[in-house]
Amino acid sequence: MIEVRYGAGPEKIGQLSTEELRSTFLIENVFPKDEARLVYTHIDRMILGGCSPVTSTVEIGDGTAIGTPHLLSYREMGIANLGGPGRIEADDQSFDLANRDVLYVGRGTKRLRMQSADPNNPACFYMTSVPSQVDIPNRLITKGQSKLLELGEERRANKRSLRMYIHPQVAPSALLLMGITDLAHGSVWNTMPPHLHERRMEAYVYFDMEAEDRVVHLMGRPDETRHLMVANGDAILSPAWSIHMGAGTGPYAFVWSMTGENQEYTDVDPVPVSTLR
Numbered sequence: 001m002i003e004v005r006y007g008a009g010p011e012k013i014g015q016l017s018t019e020e021l022r023s024t025f026l027i028e029n030v031f032p033k034d035e036a037r038l039v040y041t042h043i044d045r046m047i048l049g050g051c052s053p054v055t056s057t058v059e060i061g062d063g064t065a066i067g068t069p070h071l072l073s074y075r076e077m078g079i080a081n082l083g084g085p086g087r088i089e090a091d092d093q094s095f096d097l098a099n100r101d102v103l104y105v106g107r108g109t110k111r112l113r114m115q116s117a118d119p120n121n122p123a124c125f126y127m128t129s130v131p132s133q134v135d136i137p138n139r140l141i142t143k144g145q146s147k148l149l150e151l152g153e154e155r156r157a158n159k160r161s162l163r164m165y166i167h168p169q170v171a172p173s174a175l176l177l178m179g180i181t182d183l184a185h186g187s188v189w190n191t192m193p194p195h196l197h198e199r200r201m202e203a204y205v206y207f208d209m210e211a212e213d214r215v216v217h218l219m220g221r222p223d224e225t226r227h228l229m230v231a232n233g234d235a236i237l238s239p240a241w242s243i244h245m246g247a248g249t250g251p252y253a254f255v256w257s258m259t260g261e262n263q264e265y266t267d268v269d270p271v272p273v274s275t276l277r
């Protein structure tokens, strides 16, 4: 089973009700217990999803829903562990992932089996996958191996640590980029200043939030913004025409994934906050 989201163009944004906006751009509860949830978006054909294997092993790999022998027959995937220690078996290879480790899974992998080391502290696997036409070996990228960027300012409440995992300078891929951003204690704003990247789409999943907190995620064209109220474990889809930024009512972190024409992280057009409407 795979859900399909068709996305919407920028001209639609002013006409969507809250529920329509949410069902188009928000994916709630990405981490079901003991089963995988996968969503296929026609925004650059990214597949994203997750699972929290608590008492049983979760297996994915069948490609029936997308018309290929296996899910990754013509795709690559990044899997971030956002929970306790876990193991991923990719065909005959086995990888142990600690919290905030990421596994790159190359095209052609037939079967992925995901499990937790301890049901009392389950792993939480977040996956994003995009089409690929090259064979790149599977590879574990630990938090320590990621490329760290310290961003923002405490006085602007947007201090944060951005870690690049699937990125040309860290671990190569065909067209997937993936990283994790952690907000500093007391900071609330992510992705400041906001930006657009005409040549790439992006997806965020917010995690490490308390149940009662929300991230007020801002999206839309800079001259016509909308907001999505986002809970722990919810993902948002950001088409190339949309800004993506947010502020939390409590601590949070997020995984960002991108695909499109290039892997140039700096190929962005910053949008001055003062111009947002």
Ligand SMILES: O=C(O)C(=O)C[C@H](O)C(=O)CO
Binding pocket: 151, 160, 162, 179, 181, 190, 191, 192, 197, 202, 244, 256, 268
């Ligand atoms: O806090 C940030 O800034 C981000 O994490 C930004 C994302 O990485 C992004 O939007 C990349 O285009």
Ligand SMILES: [Zn+2]
Binding pocket: 195, 197, 202, 244
């Ligand atoms: Zn971005």
